Amino acid sequence: MTRFSTIRxxxxxxxxxxxxxxxxxxAAVNTEKPPVLNVAIIGAGTSGLAISRYLLAxxxxxxxxxxxxxxxxxxxxxxxxxxxxxxVGVHSAMYQGLRTxxxxxxxEFPDFPYPNGTIPYPPQADxxxxxxxxxxxxxxxxxxxxNHLVIRVLPIEDDKWEVIVKDLPNNEFQTLxxxxxxxxxxxxxxxxxxxxxxxxxxEGKMLHSHDYRKPESFQDESVLVIGLGxxxxxxxxxxxxxxxxxTFSQFKRPNETxxxxxxxxxxxxxxxxxxxxxxxxxxxGAEFIDGTHETFSAVIFATGYNFTYPFLSVDTGVxxxxxxxxxxxxxxxxxxxxxxxxxxxxxxxxxxRVYDLQARFAMKFITGQKELPSKSEMYxxxxxxxxxxxxxxxxxxxxxxxxxxxxEYFKQLSEIADIDNIPSVMADMHYDARATIxxxxxxxxxxxxxxxxxxxxxxxxHED
Numbered sequence: 001m002t003r004f005s006t007i008r009x010x011x012x013x014x015x016x017x018x019x020x021x022x023x024x025x026x027a028a029v030n031t032e033k034p035p036v037l038n039v040a041i042i043g044a045g046t047s048g049l050a051i052s053r054y055l056l057a058x059x060x061x062x063x064x065x066x067x068x069x070x071x072x073x074x075x076x077x078x079x080x081x082x083x084x085x086x087x088v089g090v091h092s093a094m095y096q097g098l099r100t101x102x103x104x105x106x107x108e109f110p111d112f113p114y115p116n117g118t119i120p121y122p123p124q125a126d127x128x129x130x131x132x133x134x135x136x137x138x139x140x141x142x143x144x145x146x147n148h149l150v151i152r153v154l155p156i157e158d159d160k161w162e163v164i165v166k167d168l169p170n171n172e173f174q175t176l177x178x179x180x181x182x183x184x185x186x187x188x189x190x191x192x193x194x195x196x197x198x199x200x201x202x203e204g205k206m207l208h209s210h211d212y213r214k215p216e217s218f219q220d221e222s223v224l225v226i227g228l229g230x231x232x233x234x235x236x237x238x239x240x241x242x243x244x245x246x247t248f249s250q251f252k253r254p255n256e257t258x259x260x261x262x263x264x265x266x267x268x269x270x271x272x273x274x275x276x277x278x279x280x281x282x283x284x285g286a287e288f289i290d291g292t293h294e295t296f297s298a299v300i301f302a303t304g305y306n307f308t309y310p311f312l313s314v315d316t317g318v319x320x321x322x323x324x325x326x327x328x329x330x331x332x333x334x335x336x337x338x339x340x341x342x343x344x345x346x347x348x349x350x351x352x353r354v355y356d357l358q359a360r361f362a363m364k365f366i367t368g369q370k371e372l373p374s375k376s377e378m379y380x381x382x383x384x385x386x387x388x389x390x391x392x393x394x395x396x397x398x399x400x401x402x403x404x405x406x407x408e409y410f411k412q413l414s415e416i417a418d419i420d421n422i423p424s425v426m427a428d429m430h431y432d433a434r435a436t437i438x439x440x441x442x443x444x445x446x447x448x449x450x451x452x453x454x455x456x457x458x459x460x461x462h463e464d
Contacts, residue, residue, distance in 0.1 A: 047073075160178065247272070250274065
């Protein structure tokens with residue numbers, strides 16, 4: 001072998017060795033396991049369960065903090081109102097006899113249907129049992145810490161979170177560190193009261209529907225119920241069986257004809273009269289905007305709720321102004337600290353399916369399959385979405401209310417994250433169900449919806 005051939009052979013061997021080493025290093029990089037994240041979820045209601053399933057599938061360390069003695073969020077019923085035995089406000093607004101105001105298909109996870117035979121608008125116990133089945137199926141319960149109140153969430157160095165939690169039964173505080181925090185505490189726990197003159201002068205019983213539990217508490221009372229939503233109608237219907245007299249106050253609808261007004265009156269339960277807005281309260285009753293006055297022994301406000309996150313430090317950057325929560329990208333990621341994620345902020349029809357869609361959207365970015373836009377891009381998107389929303393006539397208090405816009409919101413999430421969208425039949429069912437409530441608020445639960453395919457449903461009269 002010549003000297004040149006020897007040198008060439010040596011070079012070839014060195015080059016071959018270099019390739020082998022490079023392949024080994026590449027293999028080592030490619031097989032490196034992603035970090036195991038420590039995740040805190042605040043709230044073990046439907047939205048908390050929705051995201052926990054996907055986090056657990058990634059083998060993350062997940063802890064779900066629930067301040068109540070049972071999980072299920074608003075679907076867990078308790079006779080307690082006001083403060084519980086630990087001095088903490090009772091979270092649930094559930095009252096006896098409550099049934100959903102949405103068909104059960106809109107309240108189920110996409111791959112986990114309600115049992116066969118479920119009635120169209122199931123009662124509270126059926127919904128709670130469904131959530132228990134879901135939690136059992138995905139082995140979620142062992143990750144829930146009941147009677148644990150989150151006191152404060154604070155951003156700290158290395159993009160982590162300091163979370164202070166109180167173990168209520170043991171009266172002990174814990175300070176823990178997490179990589180991600182998911183805010184899933186819902187928005188039906190902080191009652192909203194209207195600003196009406198004289199409200200503090202009324203000497204009778206006065207409470208919010210959040211603290212209403214059963215009609216027997218109003219036996220032989222004269223009751224004023226204020227509110228336009230389904231809960232106000234439900235409560236009025238229950239009270240009509242025990243109260244001596246009920247007045248249902250709803251705001252005067254613009255351009256309402258006399259015929260439409262009479263139709264609304266005809267839908268009310270027995271012993272119930274319809275009134276417009278309350279102008280002011282007196283010591284024994286209320287004066288209405290038409291100048292009439294009525295006396296009452298009790299007033300129930302079915303007037304909605306405030307968004308509230310008392311555990312979030314101001315350092316998180318999250319602000320709530322007239323129920324507008326900001327700064328959020330797609331109503332999910334905290335733009336200032338994207339390792340804080342909100343599930344369940346929007347008011348939409350397909351509640352549980354939306355929670356699932358938001359959860360799948362968030363997971364694409366958390367797992368690194370997708371990369372979030374820059375902070376400036378997320379702020380620009382938020383401002384654009386708000387301008388579009390307010391341009392359609394929504395007041396700030398309804399920032400997160402998605403009516404006809406919900407299909408566009410679903411589409412945005414599915415396209416950005418490259419995930420399955422919510423079938424359009426779901427939103428279409430909701431539009432029909434809401435129209436039925438307005439047309440026949442006392443009988444709307446007697447209709448059964450059947451999904452034919454992703455775009456089609458049928459509807460028929462149904463007797464429970």
